[in-house]
Amino acid sequence: MRCAVGCGHVHRGVDIGVGVDVARGDPAHPTNEGLACGRGIRESTDPEGEWLTRPMVRRGDELVPTTWDVALGEAINGLRRAAEDDPDAVAVLGSGQQTNEAAYALGKLARGALGTRNYGANTTLCMASAVAAYYDAFGSDAPPPTYDDVPDAETHLVWGANPAVAHPVMFRWIHDSAGDDDSELIVVDPVETKTAGAADHHVAPDPGTDLALARAVLARLVADDGVDRAFVDAHTEGFDDLLAVLPDAADAAAEAGVDLADVDLLCSALDAPTLLYWGMGVNQHVQGTDTASALVDLCLASGNLGPGSGPFSLTGQANSMGTRVCSSKGTWPGHRDFDDPTARRDVASAWGVPVDRLPDDPGPGPVGMLDSVGDEVEAIYAVATNPAAGMPDATAVREALDEAFLVVQDAFSTETTELADVVLPAATWGESEGTTTNMERTISRVRRVTDPPSGVRTDLDLIATVGEALEPGLFPSKAPAAVFEEFAALTRGTLADCSGISYERLDEEHAVRWPAPDASSHAGYRYYDADADPSTGDERWSFPTPSGRARFSAATFEGVAEPVSESYPLTLTTAREGDGYNTGVRSRSTDPDPATVRVHPESAPVGDGEAVEIESRRGAITATLAVDAAVPEGVAWLPIHHPATNVLTTKQRDPTGEPNFKQCAVRLEPVEVEERVREEVPA
Structure with missing residues (x-):
């Protein structure tokens, strides 16, 4: 799975060694019925990123390979020391790139083992506003x-x-x-x-x-x-x-x-x-x-x-929806409200931890968490996410990551692993067992088609190992099926009831949409009963609001976050490119070419293909200019995946914590020939 459409793929492992040799759409999967996109196939069989294959620890200014015992020991001890006096001193960052089981386990570690408020995921950076709108x-x-x-x-x-x-x-x-x-x-x-x-x-x-x-x-x-x-x-x-x-x-x-x-x-x-x-x-x-x-x-x-x-x-990441249901990030499993004392007691009872350990609010979100490094947060555990490139005002983010004790768990080398004190290499799609949830609430199985490279462990295995060390007995099993069963049982009776879904059912049916309160239920359009007969008093519509009605909002436009000015006369906007997702770690090298900035002919300070400096109030980068009339006059367009882009973006954000990636003020200046020559000639 590469995005939240949730296409089923059939993979075939290589004959010798490890890896995926062939990938194609699965004709039997009810979501895509055999359709597939080029990126989904290419990123499975031939990802561009640099694989992580050995655990590493920092020694001075260098990351050096080490054993699993040493890496996990340093990670666990560092997190434990930070949380000793204040659980909120540890921040945990998850991802929409994890399975449901790994996302559930990471939430259990963050909220149940540590008890920290400072837990979030990169899904907040893209979907928190939509989530709040649906709830409202x-x-x-x-x-x-x-x-x-x-x-x-x-x-x-x-x-x-x-x-x-x-x-x-x-x-x-x-x-x-x-x-x-x-x-x-x-x-x-x-x-x-x-x-x-x-x-x-x-x-x-x-x-x-x-x-x-x-x-x-x-x-x-x-x-x-x-x-x-x-x-x-x-x-x-x-x-x-x-x-x-x-x-x-x-x-x-x-x-x-x-x-x-x-x-x-x-x-x-x-x-x-x-x-x-x-x-x-x-x-x-x-x-x-x-x-x-x-x-x-x-x-x-x-x-x-x-x-x-x-x-x-339209959700972006492959398992963003699963993170919203499973991970205890914005709600407890099954969309149980954080401020519901009954929900907290149920979760504490299921996990076998004191109820007062569980936070009663979801925390400040990823941007707020990193803003508190050096004040409240001392240590960070980041799983399958690249905040050094993916978060706004990236220079400040990198400084915060560098200051904290940083444990990074990922399949690929990233700008964030380069700053880590401990690196835990993790398996990726095709190497792990579990489930995911697509944007329309459909849960599917994912299966291992190849072993991970020697020296690599799955996200779930690593999270459960760390969590069990922090809170003995919290993870009675690391088996994906057992973890899913535990998660599904916690959702029973909730608005996101998954208790009628099991691995056995998914093996039979390929995919099931929640809510599924029993083994035969198949959810369709939400809040709507097509069989209801209003003439007999049955309600066709039923919303889980206090009044049972859907609610209008009353906000009006208050202006853009960062208006253009004489000093910064252009509006920067960002978006995806066809071959990239997240921060592009699967589809680019670790040392990518400069970003390409698309600009309308009337706004271009140099010719097509020439170098240009883009500067905002937070920083400056050098990019290659592409003259493009598809971009409106007065606007500069950059790919959100490029690791340099977020040097420019603003930390201003929605009340949910979602950043204002789509608009900030910049200026473009030609890069002098002498400066370009100096940059291109090796020292």
């Missing part, structure tokens, strides 16, 4: 629709996402459905992306102004009598509060930098059954939750909730 609207996390709804939608509205690049298999379904005579594809994105190029219509707001545009559309729906009053009155609350603060459509459109004709186009599209997809362009903003909520509001107001319609956030 529906009382529970995850999109209501599923992939089954894609063929039935007539309008496919893709907002702040580029699935043609990031989710190619899913985009094929979207594009096929949009190609029907009564259907269309509309893209909202400042940049003319590959997805926008395939669309029937492209609306291009200014970067960071999506909330203003969403409110303009809703205001126009209200003015043009486009609101589904029957649905709103029967199944929602808070609409009048929203109307009281709703801006004028023309004013909001002007804030977003679009014409009213574009607003009317979007209003008209919502008349038909609409799936509204969104991605990082919406989430990664200081008002990410507000913006995602405003898109949900559009679905509620237009009656676009139900089969063939609804809000559908």
